Amino acid sequence: MAVRVGVLALQGDFEAHSKSLLQAGAVPVEVRTRQQLEKIRGLIIPGGESTTMLRLLNVLDLMGPLRDFGSQKPIFGTCAGAILLANQVLNPVQESLELMDLTVQRNAYGRQIDSRVAVLEPDATFEQRVGAGKLEAVFIRAPIIRRAGENVTVLAEYEGDPVLVEQGMHMAATFHPELTADSRVHRLFLSKL
């Protein structure tokens, strides 16, 4: 039976992730409550506004349960999700789940007019695991990973900065693989479940 993967559905492009998960062969489950965390093998934190998600996570008392979930099961964060996974956030400094050894600077490329689509050459290990070929990366008011700890593996870079990383079972991307038809990044996450 196909694996059930949660998508945090408080705000943001969670529907796009659900589509990508379906395409990658998993069953997406929208997650808005603590109880819903119990029935999934992994969780995606989507793109959106990290401040909005953070406020709702606090109001709903979900920060603790998400940290507990992350201590046992894989989480994949894109853009705002990557910001929430990092253990340090800049511009401005804000709270996070602190599940990955990253320092992330919000809105680091500038405003929407600085958003862009780039074509990346992923790391050879990425290609070995999920298939060869360039990776189209959609950056939208994207953050930059300013520091990645020694236990963090960089799977793709853009302009010298890590944009797709993994640490143990967790993964983070500063771009939006859910906005393209290429399902390799989602398949890589599924391979970690």
Add this chain to the structure above:
Amino acid sequence: MILNDEKFRLKVGLAEMLKGGVIMDVVNAEQALIAERAGACAVMALERVPSDIRKEGGVARMSPVAMIRGIQAVSSIPVMAKARIGHFMEARILEEMGVDFIDESEVLTPADEEHHIDKRNFRVPFVCGARNLGEALRRIAEGAAMIRTKGEAGSGNIVEAVRHMRTIIKDIRRLTVLGKEELVHEAKLMGAPLDLVEWCAEHGKLPVPNFSAGGIATPADAALAMQLGAEAVFVGSGIFKSSDPEKFAKAIVKAATFYNDPQKLLEASEDLGLGMPGLEISKLPEGELMQTRGW
């Protein structure tokens, strides 16, 4: 076709990120901070909220540059601003300021009574209002990366927002059962490009995110709009004209997430205080309606 254009995809991408959220009208930096802290996914910088524009009358223009800059300086979330319908030079100035989204809005006094802005040649994304599918598809053809149903801004009355959302959803549903030759006729009747009409017929939805605006004043209103098909909501006067803006802002943010959960909606609606004063639409003189602006 515009939907395959890379720059257009980036613009729609930002609209995708705003889904499930609340975009709040703010008139100064202090309100922008309250909105962001309450969980707004974006703010709309404008000089006067629609209910004040309605009250005070006169020509409503793009907001002063200093005021928008003041809001940009304190916000970490996207900042939107309004340009008058057809006023492509106001839009150029907003683009130059690095505004994240431009609302070519019927809330301001139109600058052109026949044409909208050609939005394709801008780097910044646009959102436009619509009351029916034909209007929505004309705006998308011009380059709008997000549609919001117009409702009746500044009225505190949800009835027009409901009408417009129901109309667009019904218009799309109807397309999905028509044959190809019927779609050509339909495109002619609604004054919309055939390729976009065919796209809607095939996918059963708009090709860009569809948000709701114009009259949302309570958490229940926000949830109703989402139930009817809105993917996010704009709240104008509803927050800062209520008795307790911070509480209303937080409550409406929660409602946009839990629009399908009556228990959470009840929690969001407890101890709210008074919503903004509302207007009976049928008592408004026709010349004062904002929704009829746009062509």
